[in-house]
Amino acid sequence: MAEILVLYYSQGGAVREMAQLIARGVESGGAKARIRTVPKVSANCEATEPEIPTKGDPYVELSDLQECAGLALGSPTRFGNMAAPMKYFLDSTVGLWLKGALIGKPACVFTSTGSMHGGNETTLLTMMLPLMHHGMLMVGLPYSEATLSTTQSGGTPYGASHIGGAMDDKPISDDERKLCIALGKRLAETALKLAS
Numbered sequence: 616m617a618e619i620l621v622l623y624y625s626q627g628g629a630v631r632e633m634a635q636l637i638a639r640g641v642e643s644g645g646a647k648a649r650i651r652t653v654p655k656v657s658a659n660c661e662a663t664e665p666e667i668p669t670k671g672d673p674y675v676e677l678s679d680l681q682e683c684a685g686l687a688l689g690s691p692t693r694f695g696n697m698a699a700p701m702k703y704f705l706d707s708t709v710g711l712w713l714k715g716a717l718i719g720k721p722a723c724v725f726t727s728t729g730s731m732h733g734g735n736e737t738t739l740l741t742m743m744l745p746l747m748h749h750g751m752l753m754v755g756l757p758y759s760e761a762t763l764s765t766t767q768s769g770g771t772p773y774g775a776s777h778i779g780g781a782m783d784d785k786p787i788s789d790d791e792r793k794l795c796i797a798l799g800k801r802l803a804e805t806a807l808k809l810a811s
């Protein structure tokens with residue numbers, strides 16, 4: 616069965632919850648979801664994370680990217696952009712880029728942001744850039760998803776999103792949830808079509 620890598624970083628848990636919803640959508644689209652995360656990075660170069668996390672999802676390996684038929688990439692918004700741990704991981708994928716290993720694979724992006732206009736869409740758009748350098752095919756959300764026109768919080772044509780609020784206390788809304796699942800499903804269906 617084709618597998619889709621759902622790769623995320625999350626500090627407070629919102630993007631992790633979105634990853635689980637995207638995975639649900641992937642599985643409803645007929646593929647298997649492989650959920651992975653990335654370790655934190657530290658300004659102290661001597662600090663190291665254990666190779667296997669003590670709790671939560673396993674850390675991603677480069678082979679996960681190579682083996683999976685598609686990629687859903689999620690990160691919290693940090694100053695209008697993806698979080699450093701995800702960027703740090705992406706910077707380690709140059710060997711795959713040199714081999715063209717991800718060319719033609721479909722990918723989508725998702726994020727959680729504190730405020731409504733604090734970089735939700737810029738994070739999604741800038742997360743696409745390294746994936747396009749890899750030759751991946753970006754999958755977004757079309758307006759045939761009626762929720763896209765009615766959501767009062769997150770959810771964009773560029774990918775799934777959540778607005779967590781200044782205190783990070785807003786749960787994922789029903790509309791945001793629906794759009795996470797729809798995005799995962801669309802990604803899986805696209806991967807299966809491309810593979811056939």
Ligand SMILES: Cc1cc2nc3c(=O)[nH]c(=O)nc-3n(C[C@H](O)[C@H](O)[C@H](O)COP(=O)(O)O)c2cc1C
Pocket residue numbers: 624625626627628629630631690691692693694695696727728729730731732733734735779783
């Ligand atoms: C260093 C830092 C920078 C942030 N930058 C932004 C930002 O530019 N815009 C915004 O709306 N929220 C910003 N936030 C808030 C996070 O995006 C928000 O809390 C997010 O929902 C966290 O996701 P998580 O629960 O998966 O970690 C920032 C948070 C931190 C810690």
